[in-house]
Amino acid sequence: MMELIQEYWRPLIYSDGYQITGLAMTLWLTSASLGLGLLLALPLSIARTSAHRWLRWPVQGYTYLFRGTPLYIQLLIFYTGIYSLAAVREQPLLDAFFREALNCTLLAFALNTAAYTTEILAGAIRAMPRGEIEAARSLGFDGWKLYVHLIMPSALRRSLPYYSNEVIFMLHSTTLAFTATVPDILKVARDANAATFLTFQSFGLAAVLYLSITFALVGLFRLAERRWLGFLEAGR
Amino acid sequence: MLPTFSQFVATLGAFAPMLLHGVWITLQLALLSLLLGLVLGLLGAGAKLSGVRTWRLCAQLYTTLIRGVPDLLLMLLIFYGLQTGLSRLTAWLGWAYIDIDPFSAGVLTLGFIYGAYFTETFRGALLAVPRGQFQAAKALGLTFRQSFVHVIFPQMMRFALPGLGNNWMVLLKATALVSIIGLADLVKVAQVAGKSSQQLLAFLLLAALVYLLLSSASNLILGWLERRYAGGVQEPSR
Numbered sequence: 001m002m003e004l005i006q007e008y009w010r011p012l013i014y015s016d017g018y019q020i021t022g023l024a025m026t027l028w029l030t031s032a033s034l035g036l037g038l039l040l041a042l043p044l045s046i047a048r049t050s051a052h053r054w055l056r057w058p059v060q061g062y063t064y065l066f067r068g069t070p071l072y073i074q075l076l077i078f079y080t081g082i083y084s085l086a087a088v089r090e091q092p093l094l095d096a097f098f099r100e101a102l103n104c105t106l107l108a109f110a111l112n113t114a115a116y117t118t119e120i121l122a123g124a125i126r127a128m129p130r131g132e133i134e135a136a137r138s139l140g141f142d143g144w145k146l147y148v149h150l151i152m153p154s155a156l157r158r159s160l161p162y163y164s165n166e167v168i169f170m171l172h173s174t175t176l177a178f179t180a181t182v183p184d185i186l187k188v189a190r191d192a193n194a195a196t197f198l199t200f201q202s203f204g205l206a207a208v209l210y211l212s213i214t215f216a217l218v219g220l221f222r223l224a225e226r227r228w229l230g231f232l233e234a235g236r
Numbered sequence: 237m238l239p240t241f242s243q244f245v246a247t248l249g250a251f252a253p254m255l256l257h258g259v260w261i262t263l264q265l266a267l268l269s270l271l272l273g274l275v276l277g278l279l280g281a282g283a284k285l286s287g288v289r290t291w292r293l294c295a296q297l298y299t300t301l302i303r304g305v306p307d308l309l310l311m312l313l314i315f316y317g318l319q320t321g322l323s324r325l326t327a328w329l330g331w332a333y334i335d336i337d338p339f340s341a342g343v344l345t346l347g348f349i350y351g352a353y354f355t356e357t358f359r360g361a362l363l364a365v366p367r368g369q370f371q372a373a374k375a376l377g378l379t380f381r382q383s384f385v386h387v388i389f390p391q392m393m394r395f396a397l398p399g400l401g402n403n404w405m406v407l408l409k410a411t412a413l414v415s416i417i418g419l420a421d422l423v424k425v426a427q428v429a430g431k432s433s434q435q436l437l438a439f440l441l442l443a444a445l446v447y448l449l450l451s452s453a454s455n456l457i458l459g460w461l462e463r464r465y466a467g468g469v470q471e472p473s474r
């Protein structure tokens with residue numbers, strides 16, 4: 001066990017000497033896909049709750065597709081499926097993008113989490129008390145100002161409890177990255193297992209790392225909820 | 237080259253039996269894991285609400301650990317770990333080597349993991365049934381088994397169904413992971429067919445479509461179940 005730790009702690013935490021690996025890669029995958037996903041979900045959630053069908057339906061179709069199929073298939077489509085087309089390989093720009101495993105992985109993860117986040121935010125937008133919107137309108141807020149100053153800040157706060165689930169879900173989903181050769185924590189643990197046959201110790205170390213990140217995230221979200229959702233407690 | 241539609245249909249015919257078998261494996265995997273998960277979930281919820289402290293602690297440890305660790309990691313740990321553990325045990329006992337097939341490993345792992353999620357769902361639902369119902373059943377002289385089957389369970393299901401539905405959708409999609417440990421499920425079969433026919437993207441999209449159909453069908457069935465178990469509650473307001 002001690003030898004295993006001595007040999008593998010460095011790749012498990014940050015680098016194997018050539019590239020970023022392990023914990024650092026897992027954290028990068030999680031935060032980059034969540035960040036991109038949230039950026040995408042903000043406008044999409046507004047479209048999802050729009051009164052116009054031609055805005056609402058395409059977004060609904062997108063979330064239906066990405067929430068109804070496994071992330072693993074989505075990753076396979078973006079990583080191997082698209083690159084198997086000669087038309088993609090002949091385009092220099094597309095070729096450069098899809099040749100990199102990390103790009104495909106991030107694209108698949110970001111589009112997946114964006115679909116879930118869109119539905120979470122759309123739910124929060126729909127749950128906005130009518131009175132708050134009417135009050136804002138009577139104060140002269142209209143159009144995009146209403147969204148920027150009132151609806152979106154409130155929707156983001158109210159969706160915190162649901163979004164924390166999605167964040168932990170995304171953290172756990174990043175383990176799929178090793179199937180696209182991205183060296184995250186699980187990839188290092190698998191390599192350690194293959195080299196030493198210390199199955200329980202190798203995967204156990206990885207499990208401890210994932211548990212620690214999960215607990216840290218749960219703690220952070222509890223703090224965030226106390227900070228930004230406190231106003232809902234006062235009314236009770 | 238992008239295959240034309242007619243080319244794809246022609247290859248599809250050749251791979252149809254294989255693909256159908258893959259769908260059947262995926263369905264079996266999902267339903268058997270669901271069954272195991274539901275049993276573990278009921279037991280876990282019972283343990284969490286029991287008066288015995290050790291049981292409560294065990295159930296708490298189970299749900300916390302399982303839900304804090306990625307399912308894919310647990311799957312690899314159980315698949316490789318069980319294999320190593322068993323071969324050591326059989327070597328020590330002098331028995332013949334026992335091989336764990338990916339299907340059983342998949343059912344065991346998925347059932348074990350989603351049992352933890354079902355535990356939380358059932359716990360919440362059991363707490364939502366008014367305590368008076370337990371007491372009334374007891375007062376009528378029903379045994380523990382009778383009161384659970386006829387009084388508590390039907391009422392609990394109404395509260396549990398939305399959560400169970402969500403858990404089932406996640407479980408259904410998680411079955412795709414089992415192809416990573418080598419099971420010839422829908423995903424694996426689609427990959428094999430796609431690679432050998434040079435139409436990988438088309439076959440992967442087809443597999444995604446099958447999952448989409450399965451989740452849509454589940455949605456319909458869950459909606460029907462929810463209406464059924466809500467029956468007694470909605471009637472007065474009609």
